[in-house]
Amino acid sequence: MWNRLAPALSEAAVPVWKFDYTPVQDAGTKTIALALRDCIRTKREETGYDGPIDIVCHSxxxxxxxxxxxxxDGNRREEQVRLLVGIxxxxxxxxxxELFNDPDRGPEVIRRLAGVFVxxxxxxxxxxxxxxxxPGSRIVAALRAAGTRNDIAYRVILGANLTAAPAFxxxxxxxxxxxAPGGGWRATYAGDGIVPHSDSCLPGAAVDVLPKDPANLVRNPEHYCHTRLPRNPEVVARVREYLTASAGPAAQTPPRR
Incomplete structure (x- = not known):
């Protein structure tokens, strides 16, 4: 997942700590979040670093x-984080x-994604x-109720099928x-194949929609879909830019369609 980004950050003299939640991925969000907290604390003890960190995540x-x-940690603010980047x-x-659980559409969607995403x-x-x-779960409700933290800068990186290429x-x-706004489902090019932009929008977060140059989709459209984004050279360059500079204003408002 991170074998393109980690070397790029190391080349820029940005230390990298990796967290892999595969061993506890079936344990649920709270358990994984606590494992992430323990990982950060362990790395701080090992390195002696006690300043703010940046966190880069996928999906x-x-x-x-x-x-x-x-x-x-919302009320305690014990975790010192400068920047959170979500890809x-x-x-x-x-x-x-939700679509996976739709009794009418779910089976066909799962069939199409079998061996590709599931x-x-x-x-x-x-x-x-x-x-x-x-969207109606207690975990999502808890995130919505808590809201973002004003001591953390948030950035979101999204892929978009700007050229409507089927190979995307x-x-x-x-x-x-x-x-769909009126209920039900609709298909949009404003997404990465798995996550639509409407799922990603976060109040106060700066947003980058990639590619900046639609010609990149002519050359490698599949590099901007959900599973490829963390290894996409343009995404890697953008994350490296974020982590070696202060977070700036929103770069672009995601298109709705």
Whole structure:
């Protein structure tokens, strides 16, 4: 996941601590968030560093970090964090998680994503994280109630199919499913194949929608879909820029369609 970003940061003299929650991924958001807290504390003890850190996350990892910082630590402010970067995050809950559970559309969506984004025998009822990040879940409600912290700068990086290329994410012909304003579902190019921009928007967060040059989608459209974003050279360059400079104003407002 991070084998492009970590070397780029090291080259820029930015120390990197990695957190892998694979061993506890079925334990739920709170348990993973507490494991992240323990990892940070262990790294601080090992290195002797006691200043603010930056956290870079992909997808649900962003929401796990936010749960630690905003829900568990929100009032105490013990975790010193300068910047939180979310790459393709479902900050408002995951439309895809809800779609997986839709009795009419879910089975076909899972069939299309089998072997691409989920296992061949995927069953959403058994996926703790999917259930916890359905938009109406208690975890999403807790994040919404806590709100963002004014002592942390937030940045969101999103992929968008600016050229409507089917190869962007072939499973859905280059589009991303999202909730329609009047209810039900609609497909949009304002997303990365898995997470629509409407899932990612976060009050006060600076947003970058990539690619900046639509010609990049002609060359490598698949590099901007959800699973490829953390290793995308443009994303890596942007994160390196964030972490070696102070966080600036929002770069771009995400398009709705």
């Amino acid at each position: 649900l990892g962003t929401c796990i970090a936010r749960y630690l910082l905003e829900v568990l 393709g995050p479902p900050n408002n809950g995951s439309a895809m998680a 296992p061949e025998d995927y069953a959403p009822d058994d996926d703790t994280m999917v259930q916890e990040f359905r 994410f072939p499973a859905f012909d280059g589009k991303t499913w999202e909730f």
